[in-house]
Amino acid sequence: MRIPQSEKELTFWERIYFPEVFRGLAITAKHFVVNMIRHTLRLLGFKNVPKGAVTYQYPEEIRPISTRLRTMHRLARRADGSPRCVACMMCETVCPASCIYIVAGEHPDPNIEKVPIRFDIDLGKCIFCGYCVEACPEDAIRMDTGIYNFAAYTREGMVLTLEELLAHEPAPYVSVPTQDKAPDPGPLAKSQPVSAPASA
Amino acid sequence: MHSTGYCQALEKAAQIEVPPRARFIRTIILELERIHSHLLWLGIAGHIIGFDTVLMQVWRIREPVMWLAEQITGNRKLYGMNIVGGVRRDIPKELHPKIIEVMDKVEKETIAVLNAVVDDTTLRMRLEGVGVVPNKDAIALAILGPSARGSGVAVDVRVDHPYAAYAEVGVNVVVETGEDIWARTVVRIKETLESVRIVRDALAMMPEGPIEAKIDEPIPPGLVACSSVEAPRGETHHFVITSDEPRPYRWKARAPTFQNLQAVPLSIMEETIADVPITVGSFDPCFSCTERVEAVDVRTGELKVYTKRELEQLSRAKTKLLRGE
Numbered sequence: 001m002r003i004p005q006s007e008k009e010l011t012f013w014e015r016i017y018f019p020e021v022f023r024g025l026a027i028t029a030k031h032f033v034v035n036m037i038r039h040t041l042r043l044l045g046f047k048n049v050p051k052g053a054v055t056y057q058y059p060e061e062i063r064p065i066s067t068r069l070r071t072m073h074r075l076a077r078r079a080d081g082s083p084r085c086v087a088c089m090m091c092e093t094v095c096p097a098s099c100i101y102i103v104a105g106e107h108p109d110p111n112i113e114k115v116p117i118r119f120d121i122d123l124g125k126c127i128f129c130g131y132c133v134e135a136c137p138e139d140a141i142r143m144d145t146g147i148y149n150f151a152a153y154t155r156e157g158m159v160l161t162l163e164e165l166l167a168h169e170p171a172p173y174v175s176v177p178t179q180d181k182a183p184d185p186g187p188l189a190k191s192q193p194v195s196a197p198a199s200a
Numbered sequence: 201m202h203s204t205g206y207c208q209a210l211e212k213a214a215q216i217e218v219p220p221r222a223r224f225i226r227t228i229i230l231e232l233e234r235i236h237s238h239l240l241w242l243g244i245a246g247h248i249i250g251f252d253t254v255l256m257q258v259w260r261i262r263e264p265v266m267w268l269a270e271q272i273t274g275n276r277k278l279y280g281m282n283i284v285g286g287v288r289r290d291i292p293k294e295l296h297p298k299i300i301e302v303m304d305k306v307e308k309e310t311i312a313v314l315n316a317v318v319d320d321t322t323l324r325m326r327l328e329g330v331g332v333v334p335n336k337d338a339i340a341l342a343i344l345g346p347s348a349r350g351s352g353v354a355v356d357v358r359v360d361h362p363y364a365a366y367a368e369v370g371v372n373v374v375v376e377t378g379e380d381i382w383a384r385t386v387v388r389i390k391e392t393l394e395s396v397r398i399v400r401d402a403l404a405m406m407p408e409g410p411i412e413a414k415i416d417e418p419i420p421p422g423l424v425a426c427s428s429v430e431a432p433r434g435e436t437h438h439f440v441i442t443s444d445e446p447r448p449y450r451w452k453a454r455a456p457t458f459q460n461l462q463a464v465p466l467s468i469m470e471e472t473i474a475d476v477p478i479t480v481g482s483f484d485p486c487f488s489c490t491e492r493v494e495a496v497d498v499r500t501g502e503l504k505v506y507t508k509r510e511l512e513q514l515s516r517a518k519t520k521l522l523r524g525e
Binding site for chain 2: 070128134
């Protein structure tokens with residue numbers, strides 16, 4: 001075993017021990033007092049006071065997420081509530097994880113060729129690359145629900161069905177409750193798919 | 201990082217010119233990945249030797265980098281940023297101040313960590329003179345990345361075979377001649393600072409223009425190309441043969457971990473078993489869930505399998521012993 005090398009030479013100030021101990025205590029106390037004051041002021045409604053500790057009190061406090069964040073999928077609806085998807089299989093083809101399963105059917109409207117009868121996304125396989133969003137010619141599949149905390153007890157529980165996908169709403173990105181910024185009612189999420197191809 | 205390697209190989213095969221702006225964006229993303237990977241390693245190294253303050257503080261520094269990646273690419277990890285011929289998303293003007301701000305903060309705090317680590321006797325006792333890979337063995341075993349640079353071998357694909365925008369931005373290769381774990385640690389911390397510099401410069405030099413090349417025709421079959429990318433752990437190679445389908449006929453990736461692990465037997469020779477976790481860890485290996493060690497007592501022929509937990513306890517006990525606790 002290797003012998004430890006000589007330690008750093010201490011100065012007289014460090015060797016009398018107590019000043020350094022109190023210096024350490026002062027640092028800890030400073031953090032405590034500053035955090036306490038900031039937390040109290042924010043609790044009393046002073047929103048422009050900087051945040052205290054770096055910790056987010058998840059799940060009570062949710063970190064503001066980026067508008068580009070790829071989260072759980074949803075299928076956009078037409079005005080009558082039917083899926084905008086035309087079951088063209090583009091997303092199923094492009095998906096590198098093969099996690100999308102589509103069964104196509106006839107649409108009652110003769111102007112629309114097809115409609116999905118089944119549209120399953122296996123979140124257990126999905127790698128959240130967002131290729132499906134880019135590939136979609138109808139802008140039907142989007143990844144802007146803002147839902148990222150999903151879990152299930154079984155593998156089957158991780159499968160999203162057509163009904164669930166249609167029921168998802170876009171995230172109101174800028175109005176997360178405990179966020180620093182003022183809530184901003186925005187149809188931003190509706191008009192912009194999260195990972196739209198930034199075309200040249 | 202792997203996606204950059206794959207895309208570059210295909211671009212080389214099909215002779216697709218990548219627009220300059222896309223190359224700069226790729227550079228920024230690669231360096232952000234390096235920053236967070238090195239900081240992650242530093243935290244884990246601290247955890248292995250039972251110095252959890254390093255883990256907590258370093259991962260706190262790392263977190264804003266992940267959030268930045270989320271804002272630019274849409275994910276904390278697995279960025280999905282590259283496509284053949286360019287990148288998928290632009291870095292908008294509004295994000296530039298944010299990136300500079302995060303980089304300033306990371307730089308300031310990493311320098312603080314570096315100063316704290318250099319002065320720390322416990323860390324130096326555990327890391328200095330342990331896990332030595334001599335310079336000539338590092339060359340003979342062809343180990344890569346920070347592990348080689350800690351042994352005084354100045355290999356870096358970013359300089360040797362510049363790709364993306366590294367030729368324009370330039371890279372100062374960090375080389376330490378200590379040959380031990382301490383040298384590898386210092387290389388990684390200093391490289392983090394260098395990456396911060398590269399991100400800043402790349403952001404300042406980034407030209408306007410398109411972010412993806414226009415590809416009108418399908419890539420013809422039978423083209424062969426190989427590309428190299430400097431991953432945080434060392435150089436990664438991607439080899440591609442194109443096919444007439446929209447997928448490659450053959451694709452092979454070689455990651456640096458296997459190469460680096462060749463130096464492990466040499467570096468753990470004559471060391472105590474308590475030093476094995478940090479020595480193996482110092483190569484920043486990525487071997488999913490194989491953290492166990494078989495130790496054979498040569499006098500009795502007795503075999504003992506150490507689990508990850510036992511090894512960790514041994515390693516942490518040694519730190520306590522050295523500190524005289």
